[in-house]
Amino acid sequence: MFDNFQPSYIVAITAVISSIALLGYFSWKTLITSNVFQKGINFYKQEDFKGAEVAFRRVIALNSTNDVVHLLLGDTLIQLGKLEEAIQQFQEVIDRAPKKIDAYLRLSNAFMRQEKKEEAITTLQKARDLCQAQRQPEKAEQINRILQKISKNDS
Template sequence: MLETLSPKIIFAIASVFVSAVLLIYFAWRTIVTANWYKKGVDFYQAEDYEAAETAFRNCIAMNSTNDAVHLLLGDTLMRQGKVEDAIAQFQEVIRRAPKRADAYLRLSNAYMRQEQRAAAIEQLELARNILRKQRQINEAARVSRLLDKLK
């Protein structure tokens, strides 16, 4: 039977098979990542920050480009007093997505925890500028009021 199949048909069958395998693989990765994310959020809400950290790190191991998970991991690390590690997470998000004002706000908070007032103010100013450009006027005004208190 195989000798009667043309190379085109064999190629088509192989292409369909490879596509199906890849589809199954990516679907599995998506499901596993979503499960780790949900576990991390559940642990965070239950204030089990060590378990949340593990879940978020597992999620990042499956998909390192999810900025929301990096921010949540940073928040989790902050809750555990691991400020340097949290700063690294926030900076990673800023490096990849420089228009994420929430990353600058979180980074500012981390710097305040380290009593690095000037660095915190700088991050707040960057966040405010981004919020203004994104026409999030109320949020920008809130950050401006915070800056006025800090200066």
């Protein structure tokens, strides 16, 4: 029955089977990641920040390059009073995606909570400059108002 099979057919069949297996694996991994991510969101909404932290860390273990999860983990860590760890999460996003304005805003918030106003101001200024470069004048103006409030509180 298999006498007429040529080696090229075997290679092609092997390639197809391997592709299907890889597709199945990545689909399964995506489904697992999505489920854990949703659990993290639900924990966060219910203010179960310890549960959210566990879920978001698990998602990062499955997919370490997901910036949204790093930002959400940082937000969760702030709620738990783990400011240094939150700062690390925000900084990691900035290092990987230096034009991600939300990471700068969250980092500035963490610095304010630590009463590091100079670092907060510098970070907000970077966010404002990014907004202007990305043609988001309304957001840049909002950041300017925040910077003015911080400056008035120092006076």
